Every structure is written in C-alpha cells, then in structure tokens.
Amino acid sequence: MEIIVLPDADAVGRHAAGIIAETIAAGPQPVIGVATGSSPLATYRELAALAARGLDVSRTTAFALDEYVGLEPGHPQSYHAVIDREVTRRIRLDPARVHVPDGSADHLEAACTAYEDAIAAAGGVDIQLLGVGANGHIGFNEPGSSLGSSTRVKTLAPGTRRDNARFFGGDPEAVPIHCVTQGIGTILRARRLLLVATGAAKADAVATLSEGPLGAYCPATALQLHPDTTVVVDEAAAAKLT
Numbered sequence: 524m525e526i527i528v529l530p531d532a533d534a535v536g537r538h539a540a541g542i543i544a545e546t547i548a549a550g551p552q553p554v555i556g557v558a559t560g561s562s563p564l565a566t567y568r569e570l571a572a573l574a575a576r577g578l579d580v581s582r583t584t585a586f587a588l589d590e591y592v593g594l595e596p597g598h599p600q601s602y603h604a605v606i607d608r609e610v611t612r613r614i615r616l617d618p619a620r621v622h623v624p625d626g627s628a629d630h631l632e633a634a635c636t637a638y639e640d641a642i643a644a645a646g647g648v649d650i651q652l653l654g655v656g657a658n659g660h661i662g663f664n665e666p667g668s669s670l671g672s673s674t675r676v677k678t679l680a681p682g683t684r685r686d687n688a689r690f691f692g693g694d695p696e697a698v699p700i701h702c703v704t705q706g707i708g709t710i711l712r713a714r715r716l717l718l719v720a721t722g723a724a725k726a727d728a729v730a731t732l733s734e735g736p737l738g739a740y741c742p743a744t745a746l747q748l749h750p751d752t753t754v755v756v757d758e759a760a761a762a763k764l765t
C-alpha cells in the first residue's frame with residue numbers, strides 16, 4: 524500500500540485526478556469505479572478540468588459503488604442523480620457508459636447479479652476510486668461485512684445514516700435504511716484501488732485501514748489485501764498514522 528500525504532483537500536483532489544487521468548489516457552476502453560460522498564468531489568473537479576484541457580474521456584466507462592434502496596433515480600439525493608451531477612455532467616462522460624446499481628428494482632437480488640455481470644462484461648474495473656466512512660466502511664460495506672462479498676443489499680449503520688443526514692435536510696430518519704452496494708470482493712477485483720480521505724474525522728479510519736489488523740470490524744482494512752492500492756490523504760486525515 525502506497526500512502527501519500529498532501530497539505531490539503533485540493534492537493535488530494537489534484538493528485539488523485541492525475542492518477543485517474545493516467546488510467547483514462549492509457550485506454551483504449553478505460554473502466555473507472557466512482558464513489559459518491561464529499562471526499563471525491565475535488566477529484567471530480569480536477570478531472571473535469573483535465574477533460575476540458577483535452578483529456579479524451581469519450582471511451583471511458585464508469586461504475587458507481589452503491590445506491591440507496593427505495594429512492595427513485597430522479598430523487599436529487601439518489602446516487603443516480605448525484606453521479607449524474609457530480610461525475611457524468613462535470614467530466615462530460617457519455618451517460619450511456621455510466622452505471623449505478625439499481626436500488627429501485629422489483630427484484631433487487633437479480634439487479635445485483637446483473638450489476639456484477641455488467642462490470643465483468645466491461646472487462647473489470649481498471650481503477651476504483653474510494654472514500655472511507657468514519658467507521659471504516661468502503662462503498663456501503665459496513666463493519667461486519669464479508670471481505671469476499673459481491674454486490675448485494677445491505678443495511679446502513681446508524682452512524683452512517685447520521686453522517687449522511689446532511690444530504691437529507693439534517694434528518695437521519697430521512698436517510699434510507701437499506702442500500703445496494705458493491706461488495707468488498709467486488710472492490711478488490713478492480714485492478715487498482717485509489718482511496719482519498721481528508722479531514723480529522725477520517726484520521727482513525729485512515730490509521731486503522733493502513734496499519735490496523737485486517738478484519739471485517741473495519742472493512743477498509745481489506746485494501747491491505749490488494750497488491751496495487753494508493754491512499755491519498757491530507758495532513759489532518761494522516762494525523763494518527765504512526
């Protein structure tokens with residue numbers, strides 16, 4: 524695992540965008556994994572700037588990590604809508620090449636299998652961008668998740684609903700209880716992992732994922748199993764590394 528500590532969130536975004544841009548430029552049919560939440564926003568901003576300056580993203584396919592169950596794709600806080608706003612439109616990806624798990628399918632289990640199949644049919648993910656929850660979750664794989672899991676329905680931890688209440692008018696009860704998320708096994712199948720974290724609230728998770736013992740108590744420790752993982756953090760998020 525390579526850990527890169529930079530002064531602030533903007534520098535983290537610039538560095539992470541540069542790494543993803545290299546993968547996109549290497550083509551010919553790049554597949555990137557994208558995350559929602561606050562952590563990757565600076566990365567998307569920088570990628571958009573690189574695309575505006577000539578990075579060819581026309582053949583890039585993207586797969587999102589997760590989606591809430593029960594929010595229609597048109598709901599402004601559904602991850603369909605968030606990915607469309609923050610990733611597809613900003614970077615000007617081809618919307619037909621951007622995939623988000625279906626959290627409003629009648630048959631969620633079949634939709635999860637179809638999502639795994641779509642990733643495989645695209646040739647697998649070249650680089651997966653990740654944030655980390657304060658509790659160590661990746662995607663919505665909360666503590667206790669199987670390290671070998673595939674895309675499936677999960678229950679959000681109460682702390683995650685509290686953390687994400689800021690997107691739902693401050694009310695944790697308004698945050699859906701269930702989600703569809705790529706599994707930890709799905710994430711580990713990506714050829715390269717790139718985790719970004721900023722701010723003091725992530726310092727414990729960053730220290731544990733990189734130095735703690737491997738285990739489902741902190742799903743992000745699974746990144747230790749991957750031979751090509753880069754963690755890019757600001758000084759505040761790095762504060763508890765030894």
Ligand code: F6R
Pocket residue numbers: 557558559560561562563588589653654655656657660661662663
């Ligand atoms: C969202 C996701 C989550 C977030 C994590 C951190 O697609 O995969 O694991 O990355 O909850 O969220 P922020 O960046 O908002 O602190």
